[in-house]
Amino acid sequence: MVIERTTVFAMRCPACGRLDVQHLNIFQLAGNRTQDIYCECGSHKASISRKGANYISIHYYCIICDHEHSIILPKSIFWSKNRLNSLVCLDTELNLGYYGSYRLIRAELKRQQEELNSMANELGFDDFADPEIMLETLDYLHDIAATGGLFCECGSQDINIELFSDKLELSCNNCNSAMQIPASSKFDLDRLKSQGEVVIKLATGKSKNSKTHR
Numbered sequence: 001m002v003i004e005r006t007t008v009f010a011m012r013c014p015a016c017g018r019l020d021v022q023h024l025n026i027f028q029l030a031g032n033r034t035q036d037i038y039c040e041c042g043s044h045k046a047s048i049s050r051k052g053a054n055y056i057s058i059h060y061y062c063i064i065c066d067h068e069h070s071i072i073l074p075k076s077i078f079w080s081k082n083r084l085n086s087l088v089c090l091d092t093e094l095n096l097g098y099y100g101s102y103r104l105i106r107a108e109l110k111r112q113q114e115e116l117n118s119m120a121n122e123l124g125f126d127d128f129a130d131p132e133i134m135l136e137t138l139d140y141l142h143d144i145a146a147t148g149g150l151f152c153e154c155g156s157q158d159i160n161i162e163l164f165s166d167k168l169e170l171s172c173n174n175c176n177s178a179m180q181i182p183a184s185s186k187f188d189l190d191r192l193k194s195q196g197e198v199v200i201k202l203a204t205g206k207s208k209n210s211k212t213h214r
């Protein structure tokens with residue numbers, strides 16, 4: 001009986017950033033063979049080989065630390081039909097790609113793409129002084145909001161974010177206090193990051209739950 005074993009390896013190219021999906025079957029790793037994975041651009045991304053009878057080893061180039069990482073895992077995980085495994089930087093845990101089930105990887109990549117598309121559409125990229133800085137600023141605000149570092153002096157963490165070409169406006173959904181965050185340069189972003197948290201100052205003369213709109 002021949003048991004067909006295939007898996008999928010999807011890793012962001014350290015040179016060009018493309019995330020290709022490569023199909024591998026068990027014959028490509030037969031014996032002592034090493035399977036090298038290349039990006040369409042020609043860059044070498046990873047090498048995969050068997051380690052003894054029961055393990056698979058993956059060497060991969062990490063763009064974050066600028067050197068190679070290597071992991072060894074049970075072959076049952078590598079060839080599993082129902083796992084989505086993350087390939088990460090061993091120093092920072094940041095994601096570099098995936099391997100495992102084609103169905104799950106395809107779904108995950110589709111989800112990420114849709115998230116990006118909807119963000120880009122929502123934002124109307126061309127309108128921004130510096131789209132990259134705007135995205136990073138937004139990303140950072142989401143991060144600190146997730147750790148409780150974004151709030152209003154009234155105590156509310158229910159904050160609305162509105163985007164303008166060169167700044168964001170944060171407003172408290174509870175008391176309507178607002179603040180602006182410049183987001184048109186690296187300097188703006190660095191300054192925001194250095195603060196550690198973002199606190200909206202209470203606007204004076206506005207009562208709680210006031211329905212004033214500007």
Ligand SMILES: [Zn+2]
Nearest residue numbers: 013016039041
């Ligand atoms: Zn490439």
Ligand SMILES: [Zn+2]
Nearest residue numbers: 062065089090
């Ligand atoms: Zn790394």
Ligand SMILES: [Zn+2]
Nearest residue numbers: 152154172175
């Ligand atoms: Zn408030």
